[in-house]
Amino acid sequence: MTDIKHHAYLFDATRCIDCRACMVACSVENNIPMDKTRIWVAGLGIQGEFPDLHRSSMVYHCMHCDHPDCMSACPVGAYTKAPDGPVSYNPDVCIGCRYCMNACPFGVPHFDYDKGIIEGAFIDKCTFCPQRIYNGQEPACVQTCPTDALEYGNRDELLKKAHERIAAHPDRYIDHVYGEFENGGTSYLILSHVPFSELGLPNLPETPVNEVSEKVMEMTIPFALGWGAVLTAVSAGVAMYDKKKNGKTAEEQAEESK
Amino acid sequence: MKLNITLPKFLRIGTLPIVLIVLMGIAFVVAMIRYIFGIGAISDLSYSYPWGFWISFDLFTGVVISSGGFIMAGTVYILRIKEFQPLLRPSVLTAFLGYIMVAVALLVDLGHPERIWYMMIHWNHTSVLLEIGICVMSYLTVLAIEFAPVVLERFPVLHKIAHLIHKFIMPFVILGVVLSTLHQSSLGSLLLIQPAKLHPLWWTPILPILFFTSALAVGLGMIIFESSLSSRYFKRGLETHLLAKLAKAIPVILVIYALIKFGELAVAGELDLLFTSGSMSILFWVEILIGVVAPSIWFAFKQNRTNPNRLLTGAIVLLLGMILNRFNVSWFAVKHPDPLYYLPTFMSNVKYFPTLPEVSVSIGIFSAGILAFGLLAKYFPVFEDENRAAAHVGD
Ligand code: SF4
Ligand code: SF4
Numbered sequence: 001m002t003d004i005k006h007h008a009y010l011f012d013a014t015r016c017i018d019c020r021a022c023m024v025a026c027s028v029e030n031n032i033p034m035d036k037t038r039i040w041v042a043g044l045g046i047q048g049e050f051p052d053l054h055r056s057s058m059v060y061h062c063m064h065c066d067h068p069d070c071m072s073a074c075p076v077g078a079y080t081k082a083p084d085g086p087v088s089y090n091p092d093v094c095i096g097c098r099y100c101m102n103a104c105p106f107g108v109p110h111f112d113y114d115k116g117i118i119e120g121a122f123i124d125k126c127t128f129c130p131q132r133i134y135n136g137q138e139p140a141c142v143q144t145c146p147t148d149a150l151e152y153g154n155r156d157e158l159l160k161k162a163h164e165r166i167a168a169h170p171d172r173y174i175d176h177v178y179g180e181f182e183n184g185g186t187s188y189l190i191l192s193h194v195p196f197s198e199l200g201l202p203n204l205p206e207t208p209v210n211e212v213s214e215k216v217m218e219m220t221i222p223f224a225l226g227w228g229a230v231l232t233a234v235s236a237g238v239a240m241y242d243k244k245k246n247g248k249t250a251e252e253q254a255e256e257s258k
Numbered sequence: 259m260k261l262n263i264t265l266p267k268f269l270r271i272g273t274l275p276i277v278l279i280v281l282m283g284i285a286f287v288v289a290m291i292r293y294i295f296g297i298g299a300i301s302d303l304s305y306s307y308p309w310g311f312w313i314s315f316d317l318f319t320g321v322v323i324s325s326g327g328f329i330m331a332g333t334v335y336i337l338r339i340k341e342f343q344p345l346l347r348p349s350v351l352t353a354f355l356g357y358i359m360v361a362v363a364l365l366v367d368l369g370h371p372e373r374i375w376y377m378m379i380h381w382n383h384t385s386v387l388l389e390i391g392i393c394v395m396s397y398l399t400v401l402a403i404e405f406a407p408v409v410l411e412r413f414p415v416l417h418k419i420a421h422l423i424h425k426f427i428m429p430f431v432i433l434g435v436v437l438s439t440l441h442q443s444s445l446g447s448l449l450l451i452q453p454a455k456l457h458p459l460w461w462t463p464i465l466p467i468l469f470f471t472s473a474l475a476v477g478l479g480m481i482i483f484e485s486s487l488s489s490r491y492f493k494r495g496l497e498t499h500l501l502a503k504l505a506k507a508i509p510v511i512l513v514i515y516a517l518i519k520f521g522e523l524a525v526a527g528e529l530d531l532l533f534t535s536g537s538m539s540i541l542f543w544v545e546i547l548i549g550v551v552a553p554s555i556w557f558a559f560k561q562n563r564t565n566p567n568r569l570l571t572g573a574i575v576l577l578l579g580m581i582l583n584r585f586n587v588s589w590f591a592v593k594h595p596d597p598l599y600y601l602p603t604f605m606s607n608v609k610y611f612p613t614l615p616e617v618s619v620s621i622g623i624f625s626a627g628i629l630a631f632g633l634l635a636k637y638f639p640v641f642e643d644e645n646r647a648a649a650h651v652g653d
Binding site: 069071072073074075076077093094095096097098099101102103105107110111112113114115116117118119120121122123202203204209210212213214216217220223224227228231232234235238239242 | 292293294295296297298299301303304305306308309332335336337338367368369370371372373374376377380381382383384385386387388389391428431432433435436439440444447448450451452453454455463466592594
């Protein structure tokens with residue numbers, strides 16, 4: 001067992017050399033078929049204007065949000081958030097509606113479009129290697145990374161480390177740790193020398209994107225009961241008014257209404 | 259050209275049913291391919307576009323055009339405006355078939371159709387989709403109960419049951435209206451979780467209110483549309499005087515809708531987006547013009563409300579505009595993270611365009627709905643003559 005309270009990653013885009021060893025390591029560790037992956041490494045090529053050129057690449061997988069939108073959206077509750085960080089998916093209850101893919105602002109969960117109902121088509125995403133981290137090991141991608149662009153540890157410590165690194169090299173980094181507050185905080189923290197939007201990361205507020213919909217959902221049941229009561233009252237009222245007004249039987253009224 | 263063959267009476271069917279059956283057959287074959295080889299085999303859906311034509315057309319459009327059922331049930335039973343009785347059964351039938359079509363389409367779209375009932379046992383109470391699922395399933399039951407008397411009445415033995423249902427219809431009607439209010443508006447809430455993806459011209463916390471308001475207008479439009487078409491096809495009289503009254507309400511609802519919509523944009527300080535969002539601005543204005551402005555003006559004139567052809571024209575324009583609204587909200591205005599950045603080439607599929615098989619599934623399901631409507635209307639008293647009609651309401 002580990003003494004880590006909140007498992008997290010730190011990714012430093014200035015250190016990544018686009019070797020994609022993490023992708024391979026992940027696929028081997030988790031037995032992912034050749035044509036699928038849980039990590040995407042994007043080499044963004046040469047950016048900037050001469051003579052101010054730089055290359056960047058970005059390693060992308062589930063952010064293990066503190067307020068996961070996939071989990072908020074899934075109708076059958078296939079997602080769970082462990083108190084110490086990892087967000088996991090349970091294929092046994094998934095109905096394949098793909099609402100989680102819509103909900104995740106990072107576009108992380110992906111789906112087996114190439115499988116029929118006999119093989120079973122499921123969602124897949126990064127699991128945070130529970131089989132490793134709960135045995136005191138680093139996740140496979142982190143352990144493989146040759147340049148320490150990916151690091152693993154306690155979220156607090158990684159955040160401290162990240163801010164120290166920015167303070168030590170203010171010229172090299174953008175003064176912001178992506179994921180510290182984005183979407184209510186994530187367990188995947190990112191340091192970069194180029195604007196985060198250039199790495200393909202969405203510009204998100206500090207409130208989780210599921211906030212509004214969860215509030216609306218809370219109002220549903222009270223609203224339904226209230227509306228039902230109003231309708232009952234109205235129909236009773238109208239019925240009484242009808243009876244009083246002409247004191248006739250329904251049949252006669254019906255005849256009249258033609 | 260006329261073929262000189264005399265068929266026995268039960269084999270003599272028109273061209274329309276044959277066309278519909280062929281379309282259904284195509285959809286069936288395509289669906290089988292999907293079940294064997296996966297959704298990717300027949301559709302263009304991808305990691306970036308998990309929802310596409312099926313959701314926009316079958317779910318969003320299918321649900322909104324079925325709103326006539328609860329509007330008529332509410333009008334006739336709760337408000338007791340009994341003159342609308344002749345429109346009740348066709349509206350309830352349209353809604354019933356509409357929701358069955360939604361359910362069937364979901365069985366194609368879901369990755370695990372055999373698990374659709376999991377929604378009844380695994381509840382994640384923060385999920386809007388769960389609410390919609392439960393409401394739609396319950397409302398289908400309510401509609402079945404509301405429509406059952408039409409079928410039961412045909413059989414003398416079952417007449418008693420029909421009578422019993424009539425007697426205890428009120429709780430079901432109220433339940434139906436509540437469920438409809440909930441899920442018509444929740445379809446809007448479904449998009450609330452995408453503030454980062456849906457264009458701000460459409461994303462607003464009051465999407466559920468907008469969805470419900472527009473569903474009222476669409477429901478009225480749909481009743482006009484479906485009565486007009488069936489009166490032509492079955493060569494029966496059209497209740498123009500009733501439809502005219504419905505048409506009169508449409509501009510009122512649409513003006514309220516527009517006030518809410520533009521009011522919200524103004525409050526959010528997003529009015530400039532109306533002109534600065536390029537193609538999104540254009541989509542928005544097209545939707546507003548044909549879905550709101552044109553039908554409000556059209557139905558404001560009396561001669562357009564009393565002429566059957568003009569009624570139908572106005573209803574079609576309204577429906578097209580509002581359907582475009584549903585497509586915008588659920589598809590055209592949704593921008594998923596650009597996978598060019600982070601997907602390796604073998605996965606990037608930024609563009610989405612529905613494939614022919616994908617569309618043919620929807621068309622096939624729709625055809626089945628039309629055919630079922632035709633058959634039921636032919637063999638059961640869906641269109642009652644007016645004196646029998648009114649006799650059922652009451653206590
Ligand atoms: S990044 Fe997406 S999939 Fe991962 S926890 Fe957050 S919302 Fe869920
Ligand atoms: S696809 Fe599965 S995991 Fe995703 S929201 Fe639907 S049921 Fe939940």
